[in-house]
Amino acid sequence: EVQxxxxxxxxxKPGGSLRLSCAxxxxxxxxxxxxxxxxxxxxxxxxxxxIKSKTDGGTTDYTAPVKGRFTISRDDSKDTLYLxxxxxxxxxxxxxxxxxxxSIPYWGQGTLxxxxx
Amino acid sequence: SYELTQPPxxxxxxxxxxxxxxxxxxxxxxxxxxxxxxxxxxxxxxIYKDSERPSGIPERFSGSSSGTTVTLSISxxxxxxxADYYCQSADSSGIYVFGTGTKVTVL
Numbered sequence: 001e002v003q004x005x006x007x008x009x010x011x012x013k014p015g016g017s018l019r020l021s022c023a024x025x026x027x028x029x030x031x032x033x034x035x036x037x038x039x040x041x042x043x044x045x046x047x048x049x050x051i052k053s054k055t056d057g058g059t060t061d062y063t064a065p066v067k068g069r070f071t072i073s074r075d076d077s078k079d080t081l082y083l084x085x086x087x088x089x090x091x092x093x094x095x096x097x098x099x100x101x102x103s104i105p106y107w108g109q110g111t112l113x114x115x116x117x
Numbered sequence: 118s119y120e121l122t123q124p125p126x127x128x129x130x131x132x133x134x135x136x137x138x139x140x141x142x143x144x145x146x147x148x149x150x151x152x153x154x155x156x157x158x159x160x161x162x163x164i165y166k167d168s169e170r171p172s173g174i175p176e177r178f179s180g181s182s183s184g185t186t187v188t189l190s191i192s193x194x195x196x197x198x199x200a201d202y203y204c205q206s207a208d209s210s211g212i213y214v215f216g217t218g219t220k221v222t223v224l
Binding site: 035037044045046047050061063064097103104105106107108109110 | 118150152154159160162165166171203205210211212213214215216217218
């Protein structure tokens with residue numbers, strides 16, 4: 001059974017940093033492209049970015065609002081995906097979901113990030 | 118930037134068919150996925166690769182594609198189908214994008 005468990009969310013001040021983790025199990029993590037998706041309170045879903053598998057180059061893509069501030073990385077030895085978020089803004093407040101880009105996508109339950117002074 | 122356009126809301130009586138459209142110029146080149154989201158819950162995949170249904174999803178959910186529009190149909194709508202629905206696909210660069218979302222109300 002595929003499982004994705006996010007952690008690391010919390011309250012942070014504007015300009016601060018936070019690192020989210022996503023522990024994966026039930027599939028071959030090293031072969032999977034992985035993404036982060038967020039949802040601000042009362043708003044729709046927004047794709048944040050992805051990291052490809054190392055065999056496909058391990059490169060990353062990001063949506064424009066987070067480019068230069070967010071970094072996605074992976075540790076295949078730990079089956080874990082990361083989202084490093086720097087220079088956080090109030091508008092980054094959202095639930096952040098970890099997702100797989102497999103033939104059938106899977107999602108975690110999300111972790112809440114609140115950016116507030 | 119690339120956009121996927123959905124109607125903001127769809128209302129349907131129990132037992133009828135709800136149809137939700139999603140329009141985007143790159144849809145002929147990339148698969149579409151549909152998610153159901155109920156308040157306070159994570160999204161649930163109901164259709165992948167335009168028309169495939171994951172295990173555990175009722176047969177009343179179906180997907181179709183025609184040109185630059187994909188459609189999620191819910192036949193024999195039940196009260197439990199009331200939720201927000203989002204389409205997802207990719208732009209010409211392979212960057213994922215979500216539709217604007219449709220609130221389905223069961224009258």
